[in-house]
Amino acid sequence: MSATSPHAATQPLTMSGAEVVLRALKDQGVEVIFGYPGGAVLPIYDAIFQQNAIRHILVRHEQAAVHAAEGYARSTGKVGCVLVTSGPGATNAVTGLLDALMDSIPLVCLTGQVPTHLIGNDAFQEADTTGITRPATKHNYLVKRSEDVARVVHEAFHVARSGRPGPVVIDLPKDILINKAPYVEAPPATQPHRSYRPVTAPDMAQVRKAVALLKQAERPVIYAGGGVINSGPEASRLLGEFAHLTGFPVTNTLMGLGAFPSQDPQFLGMLGMHGTYEANLVMHGCDVMLNMGARFDDRVTGKLSHFAPNAKKIHADIDPSSINKNVKVDVPIVGDAGQILAAMIQVWKEDSQPPMREALAAWWRQIDLWRAKDCLQYVQQGKIIKPQHAVKRLYEITRESGRETYITTEVGQHQMWAAQYFGFEKPNRWMTSGGLGTMGYGLPAAMGVQIAHPDALVIDIAGEASILMNIQEMATLCQYRLPVKVFILNNEYMGMVRQWQELLHGGRYSESYSAALPDFVKLAESFHGVGLRATEESQLDDVIREMLATDRPVIADICVAKDENCFPMIPSGAAHNEMILGPGQEGGVAGVTDEGKVLV
Amino acid sequence: MADDPGQFRSATIAVLVENEAGVLARVIGLFSGRGYNIESLTVAPVDADRRLSRITIVTSGTEMVIEQIKAQLDRLVPVHKVSDLSLAGPHLVRELALIKVVGLGDHRVEALRLADAFRARVVDATTESFVFEMTGTAEKIDAFCDLMRPIGLAEVSRTGAVAIVRGRSALTV
Ligand SMILES: Cc1cc2nc3c(=O)[nH]c(=O)nc-3n(C[C@H](O)[C@H](O)[C@H](O)COP(=O)(O)OP(=O)(O)OC[C@H]3O[C@@H](n4cnc5c(N)ncnc54)[C@H](O)[C@@H]3O)c2cc1C
Ligand SMILES: Cc1ncc(C[n+]2csc(CCOP(=O)(O)OP(=O)(O)O)c2C)c(N)n1
């Protein structure tokens, strides 16, 4: 096309700003946009209408557009793309943007804006979008000159996907979209950005220090997080290789699930507040900890002063601001997890010093004792379906089906049970809102996953309260024939809230009861989907099988025990070795101080 | 103990940024959003084609917090360089102040005498007021203002600190 030639500037401009935007998106590899129209973005919708390269998915709420793009991004490793109008379109997107920021999900969100000459006048549907989204994005742009449109779109994608990934907003005034604008190609990868240059290659001296520490470790642990997933599937493969080379135990954060295969004998399960007994005691008792792409979140560390008290800590992270933020570490390594793991494998092999084989064997004997507690055991007796059992059967039956399976969740107890009882063997198969904990994330995220993987089985493990926060997306699923399965663990409570009220607030269940619930079966049908229900254990497997066999959107209303709590649990402000393992041990929370209670 | 992680220290941080819309809001939003202290902040373009601005921030915190502040600043997309002058070696810190003193008679004489001692210049005078201009460290300006207070200190306008490392090494992009 003529506009891309080096002489573009001297030729008459043929494309509108909106067309330039679309062209740049296409050149950035965008195949699908999740969006919702409005006055300020009509020029982009007009340009979308006149092309076929990029597919537009019409959501029913802008928050859902962002979560859908998150699901798309997390399950593919690509940048998700969102388009919303000015004012309320942009403000509706904010929750999704912050969700993506907290969970390091690469997104580009285009927002419409009033024309440049009206900015600042309280014009119709004007919002200070760059102001509002500044703390909710990795970076944002307000494009005020037509000659900047293409450059900004290219740069936004680079910023979103490189370094620590995150959401980027481009605010586009309507006149900029309508006026003619020049197209420029993306700068070559060899041409660095003027000021933004994230480091990906590790400092080898730090890698050698880390390996030397690990070689002498008697009670090591690898604590791997979402950064391994961010790095791409090769990093997960290398994590496996490094773990097998060293024989070290591995635990994953909530965001890291799938980075290490759940079936691997070296896997300890998830760690943290609702992590396994063995994972948390290994963290507490270790002498050398390798944190690979995790951020020492408060859900993971528990009481900081008691966190891994005897451990030398190595922290590999692409974002220097993650290092020494919550926990002071001994050996920081800044860089990409994949590159760091490759370097560590190489140095480990070159280093002639043998690892501490005997000590390691003793460590594993200790770990096996902890594992023998079988901390995730539950008793399924009688007719009432235990929520844990529902997830476990869902896992087993989907495994038997042999289908490629992706799981998303809402937020609450069901999310934790999903993390505990559903196993993941590969990265990018598990999508959950970890950092922000956004109820309403799972259904739209599943939608985005299904768009990216049309033939896969995509299940949102939901709670009856959360699902209502973006239930309108059932319409989107049905419009685009996306056969997402919504598996509701319906306990008629905001269970996670109820659990905290039971354990920490004297059983005063203030406003945590899910009253006046819809009939989820009819609800599904009213959206042209399929509704199923299991009220007794004997129906559970059949409902799951029928759900899997249905090639349409399904809501399966699984009526589960109402008062079940999620264990193990490290109460707020407690240490890893002060875990409550199950009912009957709640006395353990009696020790929670007001200092602990203030924590979220 | 210098390396006590719990110990507060003050830090003078120089930040070279792209001179673009919103960059100051990003920096200030970072400080307010994350609860960091700002004792002073100055900003102006510093290169010939006005593409680069230099922000000087005086802040305080524990060593861990100051390290965080620097890492958080460095991660902003339009930020080129972050330098902790407090660690970079001997450096100069200066602030400019305009100080208005209002009074009559003996007070005017005393004001001029003190100004002379502090090397403050008279940049405006009426029969009942002076405006003094002075540069120096924050402490020197504080001291001057304290002395002027009983004499008729009426208004103070200060720039906040600017700073630069001594010697030939230079902070550039
Ligand atoms: C109800 C509820 C309960 C929860 N309970 C738990 C719990 O029990 N256990 C638990 O673990 N979590 C729990 N969470 C989640 C928790 O809040 C955090 O979201 C999670 O622990 C963070 O995971 P992470 O440390 O892997 O970091 P992420 O948020 O995934 O961050 C990734 C880190 O890796 C770095 N990184 C990014 N890309 C790369 C790369 N290419 N190379 C290297 N590094 C990179 C980033 O800079 C960042 O530091 C819970 C959440 C909710 C809502
Ligand atoms: C948008 C939003 N509002 C409030 C909360 C606080 N919150 C966390 S879990 C939860 C209850 C979720 O209930 P449900 O979806 O039924 O899940 P359950 O815990 O019962 O499995 C609430 C209200 C939240 N995480 N997100």
Ligand SMILES: [Mg+2]
């Ligand atoms: Mg519930």
